[in-house]
Amino acid sequence: MKIKWFRSLTFTAVALSLVFGTVSPVVEASSKLSGNIVINGSSALLPLTLQAANEFKKLHPKVKISASAAGSVTGPQAVRKGIADIGACDWDASTDVPGFKKFEGQVAHKIAVIPFAAAVNSGVKVDGLTTKQLQDIFSGKVKNWKDVGGQDLDIVVVNRAFGSGTRVNFQDKALKGTEFMSKGDNYKEVSSSGNMKTAIETTPGAIGYLDLVYVTNKMTPLKIDGVAPTEANVINGKYKVWGYGYYMTKGKPDGATKAFIEYVQSKNFQNGSLKKLKFIPISAMK
Numbered sequence: 001m002k003i004k005w006f007r008s009l010t011f012t013a014v015a016l017s018l019v020f021g022t023v024s025p026v027v028e029a030s031s032k033l034s035g036n037i038v039i040n041g042s043s044a045l046l047p048l049t050l051q052a053a054n055e056f057k058k059l060h061p062k063v064k065i066s067a068s069a070a071g072s073v074t075g076p077q078a079v080r081k082g083i084a085d086i087g088a089c090d091w092d093a094s095t096d097v098p099g100f101k102k103f104e105g106q107v108a109h110k111i112a113v114i115p116f117a118a119a120v121n122s123g124v125k126v127d128g129l130t131t132k133q134l135q136d137i138f139s140g141k142v143k144n145w146k147d148v149g150g151q152d153l154d155i156v157v158v159n160r161a162f163g164s165g166t167r168v169n170f171q172d173k174a175l176k177g178t179e180f181m182s183k184g185d186n187y188k189e190v191s192s193s194g195n196m197k198t199a200i201e202t203t204p205g206a207i208g209y210l211d212l213v214y215v216t217n218k219m220t221p222l223k224i225d226g227v228a229p230t231e232a233n234v235i236n237g238k239y240k241v242w243g244y245g246y247y248m249t250k251g252k253p254d255g256a257t258k259a260f261i262e263y264v265q266s267k268n269f270q271n272g273s274l275k276k277l278k279f280i281p282i283s284a285m286k
Helices: 002-021 024-032 046-059 074-081 131-138 165-173 193-202 231-235 255-265
Strands: 035-041 063-067 086-089 106-121 156-160 187-190 206-211 219-221 242-250
Touching: 035 046, 035 074, 035 255, 046 063, 046 255, 063 255, 074 086, 074 106, 074 242, 086 255, 106 165, 106 193, 106 231, 106 255, 131 156, 156 165, 156 193, 165 206, 165 242, 187 193, 193 206, 193 219, 242 255
Parallel strands: 035 063, 035 086, 156 187, 156 206
Antiparallel strands: 086 242, 106 206, 106 219, 106 242
């Protein structure tokens, strides 16, 4: 009888710990964690950052988080200047990349896979382009949609300003390094992913590029060389226009900053809210 009673008690204790045991320490820890976290940088990563901040603050109500986005390069710059704890960046800013030197003393924390897409205004009668056609359009060689299978309509190129991580990734991976056209009548330059979204949605004949979280039904994400910009195609290696998103910190983080980054990297967030926002978990890539 004692053995049966002990087994029953043990089973009950395990069951209760599964329901309550993993929650109590988190709640207790969250009530003790406090501080301010300032995040600056990538507008591509801003929806992810805002969602994570909202969830994290519910767990840790004494932690205050503020987030802004003015382009990837501003993230590590703000960290270097000491005005931000985290710099959100669409490349590893602790290493050299074309056009940008590494930020010495900064640590890169990989947080997401970002699929980028070329996209056109919904009125454009094109749903796919080749790499060569993209190069010709963004360099200004092709100026009318009829020359790439569309209707007789002027092409308006919408570009991100220098310092954008989305621009770095798109130029490198979709355009194979081809230089963008100079400013002209059918050229627009925008400062953020949100402004890019608005420009593509509202400008007849527009083509631009942005990460999938910003794609709406007022635009058409383009196939490139016949391959659609989908999560499955990124994971299986068919679609090449993607990059990792990073949180940059000055040295190794601690306190609330460390806890926030670990929350974003956690399986719970990666396989939950992150996926719902059309980012891809870092664990999905081989």
